[in-house]
């Protein structure tokens with residue numbers, strides 16, 4: 001291997017090649033889809049909640065795109081288990097890069113945050129706070 | 140310029156005129172310019188996006204600002220006269236470079252995009268209507284595609300696209316079918332910035348002229364890389380950008396046949412472009428000034444003159460031969476791997492660029508890894524989104540070459556691609 005890559009540490013590549021929780025979900029409490037039009041990254045996040053209607057029990061995702069977007073979705077699906085919807089809502093970009101464990105170059109940030117944005121928008125739609133069909137990182 | 144027996148351009152000598160090619164990259168990007176944490180030699184293969192600027196061109200800008208900076212056509216003081224003469228001479232130089240009849244046919248704009256918009260608005264809005272068609276190609280850059288699409292929406296005209304076949308060539312039978320008596324404008328990219336296809340623009344001009352339609356040639360990728368003569372290709376309009384041919388940003392050219400430009404009303408109004416003004420009405424300056432409202436791109440025009448001098452000293456046939464040599468080399472080196480798909484015509488029949496995908500690695504991941512090697516290429520849809528949809532990929536990675544590139548830089552690209560292949564294996 002050559003000089004390797006700063007953004008593509010083992011963890012990212014591992015989640016990209018062996019995504020966790022990738023697949024459909026039967027009877028999710030909510031599902032939401034988003035895309036990065038310029039990259040062609042797409043992510044659908046499916047969420048099942050505990051009986052309290054607030055705590056995340058289980059998350060799956062489906063999608064297609066670059067390693068950063070897909071690995072980020074895979075890691076997020078693990079991280080969200082047990083969090084509340086308001087904790088999800090509070091996640092910012094720094095939380096995402098911390099989760100990924102690498103510096104993401106400015107041009108690639110929108111790939112990294114797509115899954116989080118989709119999950120947050122999905123939760124807001126579920127709570128009736130917003131009304132959109134699809135999330136996009138560019139408008 | 141000295142040249143080696145085997146090579147059209149003495150690249151070593153050329154490179155000495157481009158200080159930026161010496162720099163290293165890879166560190167902090169907040170502060171522009173080379174810093175202590177930039178450690179990887181730059182391999183600049185993004186020339187279809189913009190080219191680097193040689194010393195004589197930068198010096199022409201310095202000479203202007205230090206020596207004779209002034210507004211043109213306004214003052215009768217000495218500096219204004221010097222600036223006016225130099226600015227007008229730049230138009231003459233461009234006319235000479237592309238075989239136009241004179242400065243009347245050369246309008247300075249901001250870039251290719253503005254040149255296209257000028258004609259689309261000034262001519263298109265006035266002349267197009269329901270029943271008229273504008274014929275484009277499927278490999279059109281957004282600069283042309285979006286512009287004509289929107290003008291068509293405003294005027295009720297329709298847009299049609301000449302098919303690109305599986306090998307990346309224009310389907311000329313389809314062109315002959317589409318270009319008919321409803322056609323008012325044929326607007327075609329000369330060298331595709333994604334496929335590298337060289338369109339047979341002279342044949343397309345014949346098809347257009349048989350139907351009394353105009354032909355607009357998007358020369359953004361052709362004028363910088365090969366001899367282009369407007370009479371030979373019989374273009375009614377030709378557009379290109381200074382920043383893709385060693386010049387500065389902020390200058391583009393619109394060539395138009397004099398009698399056509401005469402018949403078109405101005406696109407922007409204001410100072411510089413008028414002859415006389417009353418509270419009731421105004422009359423226009425002569426060509427080309429009628430299309431250059433307000434203080435024009437003086438420094439940029441003068442620098443474009445210097446850029447053309449630089450290219451002409453090398454010789455545009457040599458530039459083309461060099462481009463083709465590098466394109467073929469890159470094509471052969473990359474197609475040696477069967478996990479790489481290159482879009483467009485074969486290596487020995489294309490302009491100096493290759494857009495490709497590495498199987499299993501998204502173009503944005505690939506370009507990030509190439510960037511980690513110091514290799515500057517472009518990833519995305521290269522402003523040809525409908526073409527990428529047709530190719531069935533969201534994005535591709537494009538390497539594009541210019542007069543200062545060497546085969547060793549293509550080797551560096553191939554090695555970096557191999558690193559990505561290993562990482563993702």
Ligand SMILES: Cc1ncc(COP(=O)(O)O)c(C=O)c1O
Nearest residue numbers: 250251252280282332359360380
């Ligand atoms: C074929 C083609 N047409 C038009 C353009 C637009 O050029 P500019 O951005 O300088 O207006 C480009 C380059 O980006 C191009 O490659």
